[in-house]
Amino acid sequence: MTVLKTEQLTKQFGGLTAVDEVDLEIEQGEGVSLIGPNGAGKSTFINLVTRRLEPSYGEIAFQGDSIIGMDPHEVVQRGMSKSFQTASIFPELTVKENATIAALAAEHGSFRFNFFRNQNSYPAVDELANEVLESVGLYDEREDQADSLDYGNKRRLELGIALAAEPDMLLMDEPTAGMSPDETKSTVDLIKRVKDELDLTFLLVEHDMEIVFDISDRIVVLNRGSVIAEGTPTEVQNDPAVQEAYLGGVEE
Ligand SMILES: Nc1ncnc2c1ncn2[C@@H]1O[C@H](COP(=O)(O)OP(=O)(O)O)[C@@H](O)[C@H]1O
Ligand SMILES: [Mg+2]
Structure with missing residues (x-):
């Protein structure tokens, strides 16, 4: 297609x-x-x-x-999602909250929710946010405030936010x-892994x-x-x- x-x-x-x-x-x-x-x-x-x-x-x-x-x-x-824009991060929220908001916004905005097609429910959003954080390697940092992440992890979160919309x-x-x-190497590895997964x-x-x-x-x-x-x-x-x-x- x-x-x-x-x-x-x-x-x-x-x-x-x-x-x-x-x-x-x-x-x-x-x-x-x-x-x-x-x-x-x-x-x-x-x-x-x-x-x-x-x-x-x-x-x-x-x-x-x-x-x-x-x-x-x-x-x-x-x-269609564009990634690696720092503007997409809410700095005062946690990593997990950032991913959740992105997942919720996408679901609410378009009523499309591919991973969990039949459940427009918070548990599904929560699960998607966790999956995305695992994909970008930020699951262990999920309770950290986004602002406190180092540069490389902020880029990971930006990619996670884009992916949470299930583009x-x-x-x-x-x-x-x-x-x-x-x-650079870790970002490239990340993009490759996410592409395969x-x-x-x-x-x-x-x-x-x-x-x-x-x-x-x-x-x-x-x-x-x-x-x-x-x-x-x-x-x-x-x-x-x-x-x-x-x-x-x-x-x-
Ligand atoms: N808003 C704009 N107004 C006038 N010229 C522009 C504008 N944006 C880009 N250009 C010109 O268009 C050409 C292509 O730019 P760009 O798409 O940024 O190239 P690249 O991303 O491949 O480096 C360049 O000559 C640039 O100067
Ligand atoms: Mg350019």
């Missing part, structure tokens, strides 16, 4: 075409990375898909329905930006090639707003157009 499909998706800023007629499809359970030199249009593409930016033209379908014209929160309620697709824009090598579908923007090759089923390469290559990590690595774009362009 196709989760996300863009057709001719385009965003112009004045005379600059930041995203140029991009056709992209992501299948259920697929982990796709969007790479490209600085300024290639990656963040703009993510902002179009999450409805934070209005396209100049083109189509975006999520789960088979056009989302053009929808508010960003409507798209979230349909199952059908998770978007991540440079999740390891600003992390130490250790934190939950059969997560994701679209990742990441400039670290080692991470991208490690984590992706498929890689899409943007350059000056256009897709210049697409394929498995090995295919993309060996693609002359990609080597040209990276050697000839400015690397991030």
Whole structure:
């Protein structure tokens, strides 16, 4: 099943075409990375898909329905979640309360509750919150105040909050930006584990090639707003157009 499909998706800023007629499809359970030199249009593409930016033209379908014209929160309620935004954490609440609120908000907002389809009850929410905290490795910290977590654990909680909404697709824009090598490794391991455990579908923007090759089923390469290559990590690595774009362009 196709989760996300863009057709001719385009965003112009004045005379600059930041995203140029991009056709992209992501299948259920697929982990796709969007790479490209600085300024290639990656963040703009993510902002179009999450409805934070209005396209100049083109189509975006999520789960088979056009989302053009929808508010960003409507798209979230349909199952598209963006992770690694510190703003999603309530610092004064506990880790467990943060996960619970995220699970409740998703259930209340859309009446979809995949894990426990027949029970719109608090025990189900509680169980989901616990499961999510186990997935992201924060179960033992569940009674801690969110504010007291270190940087790496805060990122884990952000991912947990996104997962508690049981997203059908998770978007991540440079999740390891600003992390130490250790934190980066643990975040990458976490994303891989969650992908396997939950059969997560994701679209990742990441400039670290080692991470991208490690984590992706498929890689899409943007350059000056256009897709210049697409394929498995090995295919993309060996693609002359990609080597040209990276050697000839400015690397991030
Ligand atoms: N709000 C905006 N207004 C004008 N130009 C923008 C805006 N956002 C991005 N751009 C331009 O669009 C191009 C793509 O930017 P961006 O999507 O942030 O690239 P990337 O995330 O791949 O580094 C860049 O040239 C950038 O300067
Ligand atoms: Mg960017």
